Amino acid sequence: MILPKGIYKKVNVICRNYLWHGSADSNSPGKVAWMNVCKPKKEGGLGLLNLKLWNVAAMGKHVWMIATKKDNVWVRWVHLVYIRDKNWWDYSPKVSDSWYWKAICQVKDFMKSYISSQQLVAMPKYSIKQAYGRMSTGFEKLHWCNAVWGRLNIPKHRFITWLAMLETLNTKEKLMKIGVTPDNWCLVCGTDVESHSHLFFRCEYSKQCWSDVAVWLGIHTSHYDLVSLIKWTHRKKLSRFKKCVIYCSILSTVYHVWCERNNALWNGQIRVPGTVCKNINFVYIIELATFSLGMSTLVTTVRFPTCMRGSVGGLWSLCVWISGRLFP
Numbered sequence: 160m161i162l163p164k165g166i167y168k169k170v171n172v173i174c175r176n177y178l179w180h181g182s183a184d185s186n187s188p189g190k191v192a193w194m195n196v197c198k199p200k201k202e203g204g205l206g207l208l209n210l211k212l213w214n215v216a217a218m219g220k221h222v223w224m225i226a227t228k229k230d231n232v233w234v235r236w237v238h239l240v241y242i243r244d245k246n247w248w249d250y251s252p253k254v255s256d257s258w259y260w261k262a263i264c265q266v267k268d269f270m271k272s273y274i275s276s277q278q279l280v281a282m283p284k285y286s287i288k289q290a291y292g293r294m295s296t297g298f299e300k301l302h303w304c305n306a307v308w309g310r311l312n313i314p315k316h317r318f319i320t321w322l323a324m325l326e327t328l329n330t331k332e333k334l335m336k337i338g339v340t341p342d343n344w345c346l347v348c349g350t351d352v353e354s355h356s357h358l359f360f361r362c363e364y365s366k367q368c369w370s371d372v373a374v375w376l377g378i379h380t381s382h383y384d385l386v387s388l389i390k391w392t393h394r395k396k397l398s399r400f401k402k403c404v405i406y407c408s409i410l411s412t413v414y415h416v417w418c419e420r421n422n423a424l425w426n427g428q429i430r431v432p433g434t435v436c437k438n439i440n441f442v443y444i445i446e447l448a449t450f451s452l453g454m455s456t457l458v459t460t461v462r463f464p465t466c467m468r469g470s471v472g473g474l475w476s477l478c479v480w481i482s483g484r485l486f487p
């Protein structure tokens with residue numbers, strides 16, 4: 160069934176409000192356009208279902224049945240009444256034809272951009288998922304997506320870093336442009352405009368956090384912006400596990416810097432960078448151990464060797480220990 164535009168627009172509004180505001184009733188816009196949220200993760204979206212496109216893919220089954228002349232009453236009737244001896248792929252309906260038939264012809268014309276007549280006819284069985292996959296991709300693949308959506312990362316860290324990568328977090332620079340705040344000064348240092356690049360990398364506070372995390376990880380890099388830091392990690396000759404740990408730390412630092420900024424905004428307080436780094440370390444020791452062993456095992460049975468407990472220097476030992484279990 161072809162959904163009327165009003166239906167999928169209303170469903171999209173409910174989904175959008177739920178994603179950004181946790182409730183179906185809201186008039187505030189989202190931070191990312193819904194069309195971009197529905198892009199696949201590797202192309203910078205969240206991979207949510209684009210209802211309109213899914214409906215087109217589902218209706219594509221009618222197009223496929225007509226193209227392959229399936230033996231059923233409806234297909235025979237369509238060929239007899241509408242198409243007659245014309246070529247289905249180039250067929251155009253008359254103005255006086257029914258709304259439903261014209262809509263099927265529109266679906267066919269839309270599908271022509273993604274699939275050829277020969278490819279459609281060659282399909283032994285029509286798959287809505289396959290058709291949707293063909294129609295929903297085609298944007299530029301982004302190198303940072305695998306790092307952000309890695310399975311080792313904590314979901315809330317992924318989400319905040321995804322927004323930071325798209326530069327759609329409500330920084331004061333952005334809030335001032337829409338008239339929410341009277342100034343755009345950084346809430347943490349108060350010496351520069353609070354843009355994404357300043358807040359996460361150029362601010363003295365975030366610089367100290369990155370420096371502490373780099374020392375903790377034992378890495379040396381001069382790449383202090385998200386895109387090039389992820390690219391640098393990707394190109395570095397390290398094991399897959401170590402790269403995952405570095406990606407986790409990048410995401411965690413972004414998340415904690417954003418939390419501290421919000422703490423400064425709402426409570427007028429901010430923790431010293433060293434405390435933030437310790438928090439990242441603690442979260443990761445728990446996360447890495449949980450990932451490899453499962454929380455129940457961690458809580459009840461795991462006792463880390465004494466040399467690994469509470470020691471920053473012991474982190475790599477812990478990682479090696481866990482990596483031995485992950486990639487034996």
Ligand SMILES: [Zn+2]
Nearest residue numbers: 345347348362
């Ligand atoms: Zn600052």
